[in-house]
Amino acid sequence: MKRPQIRKKLSILAILWVTGTAMAVPTADWTIMVYMNAKNTLECDALENFAQLATLGSTSTVPVVAELGRPKLIMDGGKLRSRNRCGDKEPWDGVLRFFVTKNQQPLPRNAVQMLGAADMGSAETLRKFVDWAKTNYPAKHYLLVIWNHGQGWRFQTSPNQAVNANFSRDRIPALLTEESNKAGTKARPLPPVGGFRSVSFDGDTKHFLYNRDIQDSLGSLLGARKLDVIGFDACLMAMIESGYAFRSLATVLVASEELEPDRGWDYGDILRQVQDHAGALDARGMGELLVESYKRVYRDRLKTTLSAIKLDNVDGFADAISRLAVELVKDLALERQQIANARVACRNYGENQNLTNSIDVRQFATKLLEVTKNGEVLRAAKEVTDLLDAQSLVYSHYASKRSQGDYGSFGISIYFPASKHDFDEDADKDGYLRSNSNHAVEFVQKNEWSRFLDRYLKLSGN
Structure with a gap:
């Protein structure tokens, strides 16, 4: 007589899992967390990478969550004044959290949570995202990807032209050169974000996400329970300075010594590999998987590198x-x-x-x-x-032929x-x-x- 009630309860739990609101869910093998700060001129790249995540979406063994930020829309008399650069039919601004499902569109109606104008240049925003993801989607292993795209090569620009002018004067005097043009992008002055000190920039708040802030805020959250892998889909992060900063946060760091092309990581390829091998993957295996995926995508066409670094030995x-x-x-x-x-x-x-x-x-x-x-x-x-x-230390690394020679590119820079x-x-x-x-x-x-x-x-x- 109780079977209909049991079926009803199971159906409710299934709905909660799909919508990403369940607090008590079966333990997955890997939870993948992607912190996508596109509150700058990088939003179109973010939408492309989100689409890659949604080619497969989450499974019961590999839930995928993303926090996606887009820059403010400029309104004039109730009408959109700023050009919709990405061509999406339903432009929005602010920060949304998603439990990524197959073929999902990154729209407010599909979001698990709407965070308004949250500052993605704040380590507190990152800390809250990781805390939320671990609480709602517990797993045996965790991969955190801090995403930062650029136009052509992965330097980001502010949507504010005055800020761009300051960055081009204070941070980098050059324009994009032939390499970025080969990637099909237009040359423009760009500020370097990535390396020994900072990784991302919120164009609305004008705040940088500094490595030290990540180190301190996630350190207080995680305590002795490290993440398995922290990955930087961003430029110039495979440095001893970065590894030293994040050694208490994760077992493995995956990052590039060199600039990254505009396409960055191929999340569709990564998800396919993770879903096929989730039960057998540990932190070391995930690091190798990410490096091999990057190698498959870029091979020897551009100057590209990616390293998996064992942080216990830093x-x-x-x-x-x-x-x-x-x-x-x-x-x-x-x-x-x-x-x-x-x-x-x-x-x-x-x-x-x-x-x-x-x-x-x-x-x-x-x-x-x-x-x-x-x-x-x-x-x-x-x-x-x-x-x-x-x-x-560097147990897996890839460097295209153009990144070898006098570059060396053995996996970690200084x-x-x-x-x-x-x-x-x-x-x-x-x-x-x-x-x-x-x-x-x-x-x-x-x-x-x-x-x-x-x-x-x-x-x-x-």
């Missing part, structure tokens, strides 16, 4: 870099020219945007081994290369401006001062590389 690697820095400082007057020669032999990531501050760690250590005769420097540099060759002038021109240079307390970079404060850079750049004087 501390030991940072110690090795500190030991190298100490040895370089000891005989800096004698070693200065050898250091300069090794640095010149390393190509800069982001050079298509005239960036000169980020190089591959192993490439520098290798070139140093070729030019120095100092026994202590040789031992310290060899320790760095040996740790990377052991693949205990901040090393080509000259004192380049350091002085870096709008984020204060982040590499040990005395800085404004969104302080922990690697800078706790390791010796920053002391070496300060001494070396002052001595080089160019």
Whole structure:
């Protein structure tokens, strides 16, 4: 006699699962969380990537949730004044949360929650998203993707032209070059977001999402229960500085040493692979899967890289870099020219945007081994290369042929401006001062590389 009531209760639970409102749901294998800050000129790219997520959507074993922000619409007398650049029939603004289902459209009526004008440049907004996702969609494993697109190559622009002018003057003097044109985009001045200090920008609030804010806010939320993988679908994030910042947040970091093309990650391909192997995937396996997917998409057509970095081993690697820095400082007057020669032999990531501050760690250590005769420097540099060759830190990485050679691209980069002038021109240079307390970079404060850079750049004087 109770069977109809049981069926009714099961039907209600199923509806709650599909709509993403259930608080108590079966434990999935992987929950995928995508934080898509497109509150800038990047919204069209975000809609394309959302469509990729929706090609398959969520399953009971792999729920997919996304927090998508779009910039303010400009209204005049009740009519839309700003051009609808993305061509969608129902433009909207603000921030929406989605439990992504198959063929879903990213529209307010399909959202699980509407967050109004939430500031996506705030780490508190990110923290609330992760907390909500973990509470509502518990799983054995978690992947958090922090998404940041650009036009052509993944630098984003503000919708405010005055802000663009300031960024183009203060952060980067160059226009997009032939690489972005090959990607089918129009050249324009773009601010670099990504690297050792920040990852994303909210064009409505004019706030940056800083790495230190992510580190502190998610650290307080997660405690000892790390995420399995934190991935950055953004430029220049596979740095020792980033890995050091996020080492307490996740087991694996997946990110690029180089700029990323406009298409970024292929979420349709990623979801297919995850759904096919969800029960067998651990954090290490997910990292490898993401790298292999990126490799399948880009192969050798552009300058592209992606790395999977085991964050448990970041501390030991940072110690090795500190030991190298100490040895370089000891005989800096004698070693200065050898250091300069090794640095010149390393190509800069982001050079298509005239960036000169980020190089591959192993490439520098290798070139140093070729030019120095100092026994202590040789031992310290060899320790760095040996740790990377052991693949205990970077255990999976991909670099297109165009990203090899003098780039090295062995999987992890470091901040090393080509000259004192380049350091002085870096709008984020204060982040590499040990005395800085404004969104302080922990690697800078706790390791010796920053002391070496300060001494070396002052001595080089160019």
